[in-house]
Every structure is written in structure tokens, then in C-alpha cells.
Amino acid sequence: MQKSLVISMKTKAHVLFSGGKDSSLSALLLEPFFDVRLVTCNFGILKTGPVAEDIAKELGFSHQILCPDIEILKTAAKTAKTDGFPNNAINYVHRQVLSLLAQNDEVSMIADGLRRDDRVPHVPLPEIQSFEDKNKVLYCSPLMGFGRAAINKMIESNLVITEEESAVLLKCDYEAELREYLYQDIGEEATHKLFPKSHKQSRVISRIRNE
Amino acid sequence: MQKSLVISMKTKAHVLFSGGKDSSLSALLLEPFFDVRLVTCNFGILKTGPVAEDIAKELGFSHQILCPDIEILKTAAKTAKTDGFPNNAINYVHRQVLSLLAQNDEVSMIADGLRRDDRVPHVPLPEIQSFEDKNKVLYCSPLMGFGRAAINKMIESNLVITEEESAVLLKCDYEAELREYLYQDIGEEATHKLFPKSHKQSRVISRIRNE
Structure with missing residues (x-):
């Protein structure tokens, strides 16, 4: 009775979830402190929703799918083509998704799986503070204080992972859908000039x- | 049997511990993943060791006291007096303490309680990577991805805290000893020109x- 009361009083944390090791570990780190809900973005390009939902179930968290406007992905694809690399495009999608999620009245705290060594997406501190103030939400990246080796240690005793080339393994993140969108838009060869073809994914x- | 086997295989994490809420919460965040050991620095200026030990016991972690050379504190005091503010002095002590701890063969992972919004101590990413490589240790700051409000939410359901002016509450960090050293060196009035007198501490x- 006492325990369920404590649990029900926990603040909800909506964790952006790709089914990969970083977003999964972020959820595990938050679990003792928050009522964790996993959120997977899907633009309708790949069938990532059910895959992410199965992994969320295995992890023991509730799961929902967020379907942002396809225009966001189209704008990102245009940016990637203009730039010749995907960094700004991925940063753009990440910000749009954060904003969309923040507009949901149920959402008071958003988390993502960004790490200390990640180059993209990257959200600088002044932008985080402005995002939190403007949207009246909290935003956190539980892995931001950890390097790759420490994260691997945390994963090895808690998660069983598979690693494959991104062509083989369907990753439930917006990078996978952006890549697929570009395949259909400009073909595989041109896309691989923007995204490296060999790219290990974890699930x-x-x-x-x-x- | 199975459980104790898993626990004994966990990597040790040595967490720099002041008895305050940030270093305590850092230890709680790491607890499910690492064999957490708390480490309190003491330069012999204030009797912080037994105070920190009692809090560590209440938290349920093993505890040790690290006694760095007093010359480190003397150099820091000189820097604070020259600068007219304590930031560089505190940064200097933090780095010296990290290096000293890293030299211990038992230590393979060091954590501290630094937060996203902390100005000092601050360790930039290239310096972290160089520190890890040089000393063959891992270094992490579990709260680095969290802002003050999220940290407060995590604390409120896990820790009972008292907050007092630093003159009233003995905090077991090197700032407290640096302040005390300066009181004895240049007097209270001159010290308060370097450190603001009104300064809330948590324990x-x-x-x-x-x-």
C-alpha cells in the first residue's frame, strides 16, 4: 500500500526511445526516480512502431508512438542534401520532436539518450534553458555525464544487445527514416555520400x- | 548465490563525496550499476571525515577518506587571493584530487557530483578524455545531464536534506576547508570578499x- 502510493507520486518522464542501447539505458537510469514512459517517433516511412513497442515491453516500460508531420522529415532531407552531411538535419529533427512532445499537456519531463561524446544531436545549455522555460517542461539527458566505456559497463550487466549494420537492423530512430526517405528521394548511392554506408547499429x- | 555473484562482478565506482545532496544523488544513480565507494577529501583543516562517514553509513555505502597534501590547499588559497574570487582555486583543487585518486591502483572509475548548471568545478571534454587516457581510469559526472529542478525531484523522493548557511553547517568539501584556511590566513572579512558570506549548503x- 505504502509502496504503490510512493510509485504513483513519481513524476512522469517521457524518454525518447529508439530501441537502441543508449535510450534503453537512459530509461533504466531514470527508473528508480521517475514513472518512465517510452516514446518512439515515427514519420510513417518505416514500420518502426511495433519493433520499438516489443522492446519497450521487454524492458518493462509503457510505450507510445509520436507521429510528427512528414514535412519535418522533408525539410531535414533538404538540409542534408544542401549540406552534404546529415548533422544539421538530425539536429533539426531532434529539436522539432522535442518541441512537439513538450506541447503535450501530459508531458512535464522529457529525456533523451544523448551521450557526452555525441556530436549530434547536440543541444547547447542556453538552448536547453530556453526550451525548458518556454515550454514549462524539464529536459534531461541521463547519459550526458558518461563516456562510452562507462556506458558499456552499465549496459553489459543490464541489457543483451545485438549489433548489426544499419542496412540489416531496423533501428527505430529518425536517422533510419531520414535515410530511407533519401533512398526513395535520391537513390542509395547519393544517400551514401551523405550518410556513411557502413554504420553499426545496436538494438x-x-x-x-x-x- | 546467483545474486551475490552478479554483485561481486560489478565495477567499483569511487564517488567524491561531500555529504551534500549532489554527491549523494550521484551515488544513488550509480548504485544499480556499480559497486559504489564514497571518498571524502580532507586536508586536516576541518574535522569533516567523521561527519561524512556518518552520512555514508546512513546512505548504505562504504566510505574512505583521502588526505591530499596540504600544499594543494595552500596553492589554491594563494590563487584565490590573487584572483579575488575562488573559481580557479576550486578548479585547481578538484583536478589535483582527481589525479591523486586516479593514482590508486584500486580505482578504475571516478565519479563526482558536478551538475549541468555548475560553473565550478568544470572539466571540459578534451581534458576529461586526456585525464582518462593518461590515468587509465574512467571518469563520470552522473548529474551532468540534469538541471536543478529535475535533480530536486530525484532528491525529494530519496533523501531528507537540511539546508543552512555555510557558517552553520559543516560541509565536507574542499570549499569548506579552503574557506577555513583563508579565515586563519587573512581573516574573516578579507575571506568574505573572495567567498560570499551568505551561501546555503545542503547536507x-x-x-x-x-x-
């Missing part, structure tokens, strides 16, 4: 429960 | 256990 297979 | 009273 969670199962959660190791130590209790 | 952990107890841990809320939800199980």
Missing part, C-alpha cells in the same frame, strides 16, 4: 534482471 | 527507502 534483445 | 540527514 536491445532483452533485459537482464538481477533480482 | 543529507537520511535516505528514504521505498522498498
Whole structure:
């Protein structure tokens, strides 16, 4: 009785979830402190929703799918083509998704899986503070204080992971949909000039429960 | 049997511990993933060791005291007096303490309680990477991806805190000892020109256990 009361009082944390190791570990880090809900973005280009939902179930978290306007992906594709590299495009999508999620009245805290060593997406501190103030939400990146090696240590005792080339493994993030959109738009060869073809992706297979 | 095996295989994480809410919360965040050991620095100026040890016991972590050379504090005091503000002095002490801890063969991962909004101490990413490579240790700041409001939410359901002016509450950090050293060196009035006199400190009273 006491325990369920404490749990119900926890603040909800909506964690942007790709089914990969970083967003999964972010959810595990927040789990003792927040009522974690996983959110996967889907632009309707790839069938990532059900894949992410299965992984969320395996992890033991509730899951929802956010369907942003396809125009966001189209604008990002245009940016990637103009730039010749995907960084600004991915940064743009990430910000649009954060803003969309923040507009939901149910959402008071947003988390993502960004790491200390990530180049993109990147949200500088003044922009974070302005985003939080403007939208009256909290935003956090639980892995921001950790490097790759520490993160791997945290993962190895908690998650079973598979790693494959992105061509083989469907990753449920907007990079996968942006890549697929560009395949259809400009073809594989031209797309691989923007995104490196060989690109290892991780996906969670199962959660190791130590209790 | 199975459980104790898993626990004993966890990597040790040595967390720099002042008895305050940030270093305590950092330890709680790491607890599910690492074998957490708290480390409190003491230069022999204030009797912070036993105070920190009691709080560590209440939190349920093992605790040790690190006694760096007093020359480090003397150099920091000189820097603070020259600069007219304590930032560089505190940054200097933090780096010296990190290096000293990293030299211990038992230490493979060091954590501190630095937050996203902290101005000092501050360790830029290239310096972190160079520190990790040079000393063959991992370094992390578990709160670096969180703002003050999110941290407060995490604390309120896990820790009972007291907040007092630093003149009233003995904080077990090097700032407290640096301040005390300067009191003895140049007097209270001159010290308060370097450190603001009114300065709220937090200390952990107890841990809320939800199980």
C-alpha cells in the first residue's frame, strides 16, 4: 500500500526511445526516480512502431508512438542534401520532436539518450534553458555525464544487445527514416555520400534482471 | 548465490563525496550499476571525515577518506587571493584530487557530483578524455545531464536534506576547508570578499527507502 502510493507520486518522464542501447539505458537510469514512459517517433516511412513497442515491453516500460508531420522529415532531407552531411538535419529533427512532445499537456519531463561524446544531436545549455522555460517542461539527458566505456559497463550487466549494420537492423530512430526517405528521394548511392554506408547499429534483445 | 555473484562482478565506482545532496544523488544513480565507494577529501583543516562517514553509513555505502597534501590547499588559497574570487582555486583543487585518486591502483572509475548548471568545478571534454587516457581510469559526472529542478525531484523522493548557511553547517568539501584556511590566513572579512558570506549548503540527514 505504502509502496504503490510512493510509485504513483513519481513524476512522469517521457524518454525518447529508439530501441537502441543508449535510450534503453537512459530509461533504466531514470527508473528508480521517475514513472518512465517510452516514446518512439515515427514519420510513417518505416514500420518502426511495433519493433520499438516489443522492446519497450521487454524492458518493462509503457510505450507510445509520436507521429510528427512528414514535412519535418522533408525539410531535414533538404538540409542534408544542401549540406552534404546529415548533422544539421538530425539536429533539426531532434529539436522539432522535442518541441512537439513538450506541447503535450501530459508531458512535464522529457529525456533523451544523448551521450557526452555525441556530436549530434547536440543541444547547447542556453538552448536547453530556453526550451525548458518556454515550454514549462524539464529536459534531461541521463547519459550526458558518461563516456562510452562507462556506458558499456552499465549496459553489459543490464541489457543483451545485438549489433548489426544499419542496412540489416531496423533501428527505430529518425536517422533510419531520414535515410530511407533519401533512398526513395535520391537513390542509395547519393544517400551514401551523405550518410556513411557502413554504420553499426545496436538494438536491445532483452533485459537482464538481477533480482 | 546467483545474486551475490552478479554483485561481486560489478565495477567499483569511487564517488567524491561531500555529504551534500549532489554527491549523494550521484551515488544513488550509480548504485544499480556499480559497486559504489564514497571518498571524502580532507586536508586536516576541518574535522569533516567523521561527519561524512556518518552520512555514508546512513546512505548504505562504504566510505574512505583521502588526505591530499596540504600544499594543494595552500596553492589554491594563494590563487584565490590573487584572483579575488575562488573559481580557479576550486578548479585547481578538484583536478589535483582527481589525479591523486586516479593514482590508486584500486580505482578504475571516478565519479563526482558536478551538475549541468555548475560553473565550478568544470572539466571540459578534451581534458576529461586526456585525464582518462593518461590515468587509465574512467571518469563520470552522473548529474551532468540534469538541471536543478529535475535533480530536486530525484532528491525529494530519496533523501531528507537540511539546508543552512555555510557558517552553520559543516560541509565536507574542499570549499569548506579552503574557506577555513583563508579565515586563519587573512581573516574573516578579507575571506568574505573572495567567498560570499551568505551561501546555503545542503547536507543529507537520511535516505528514504521505498522498498
